[in-house]
Amino acid sequence: MRKDIHAQVHPVIFRDSSAKKDFVMWSTLTSKEVEKVNGVDHYVIRLDISSASHPFFTGKQKFVDTSGQVEKFEKRMSKVQKTT
Numbered sequence: 805m806r807k808d809i810h811a812q813v814h815p816v817i818f819r820d821s822s823a824k825k826d827f828v829m830w831s832t833l834t835s836k837e838v839e840k841v842n843g844v845d846h847y848v849i850r851l852d853i854s855s856a857s858h859p860f861f862t863g864k865q866k867f868v869d870t871s872g873q874v875e876k877f878e879k880r881m882s883k884v885q886k887t888t
Contacts, residue, residue, distance in 0.1 A: 815846045823856035 816831040817839060828841060837848040856862075 817846045820851045820854040825856040
């Protein structure tokens, strides 16, 4: 096998700021922020959203139709149904 062709992996903490949840794993990502966990330095990668805060995974999903897309679709469909 050829040497030095694989990416280096590091211990990393993915921190979801909105859910205040940490995911400790290995990754090729690094950052300037380092935190020690069980005596091992981990890079800290901050996330805006993760599975702990995403509406699809939390079940707190709401459908908000702010631009009236549903009404526009229903209007187009009624025109099509009238012509057929």
